Amino acid sequence: MAAKDRDRFSTATRIRLLGEQTAARVYRSQSRRQARRSRLTGRAAFLVLVVCTLVVALAYPMRQYVSQRADIAEQERRMEEARERVAGLRDEKARLQDDQYVRRLAREHLHYVMPGETAYTMIDPDAEERRRDDEGAADRPWYSNVWDGVDHADRPAGQ
Numbered sequence: 001m002a003a004k005d006r007d008r009f010s011t012a013t014r015i016r017l018l019g020e021q022t023a024a025r026v027y028r029s030q031s032r033r034q035a036r037r038s039r040l041t042g043r044a045a046f047l048v049l050v051v052c053t054l055v056v057a058l059a060y061p062m063r064q065y066v067s068q069r070a071d072i073a074e075q076e077r078r079m080e081e082a083r084e085r086v087a088g089l090r091d092e093k094a095r096l097q098d099d100q101y102v103r104r105l106a107r108e109h110l111h112y113v114m115p116g117e118t119a120y121t122m123i124d125p126d127a128e129e130r131r132r133d134d135e136g137a138a139d140r141p142w143y144s145n146v147w148d149g150v151d152h153a154d155r156p157a158g159q
Contacts, residue, residue: 095101106112113119
């Protein structure tokens with residue numbers, strides 16, 4: 001019986017040994033897979049870190065670049081407007097060198113007349129009504145007249 005127990009024991013020992021070896025192989029293959037996964041995960045994490053760093057590092061300069069390009073475009077637009085204004089002023093200066101143009105401006109804006117001409121003044125038909133509204137304006141302080149003007153400014157004509 002001792003031999004029989006020894007055989008059974010040895011078979012049990014063999015099965016146990018075989019199970020341990022199988023478990024070791026499975027463990028090794030799992031640890032290799034995990035090692036590969038962890039290396040890929042570490043590489044991926046490093047890649048993500050590098051990409052994020054690049055994005056953060058380039059975001060501010062890109063924003064500055066776009067902002068400066070917009071400022072340059074605005075300044076170029078202003079420069080073009082200034083050129084147009086200067087050209088208009090040069091044209092006006094050239095026109096003011098003409099005596100006929102100056103005389104016409106004096107007649108229109110300053111109501112000048114040439115010697116021998118007769119000046120006519122047209123009376124506004126609504127002027128009498130406005131004068132009645134302003135009666136006594138000379139007797140009041142100037143600031144009262146100003147405030148009355150402000151009060152009447154937003155009223156429609158005829159009220």
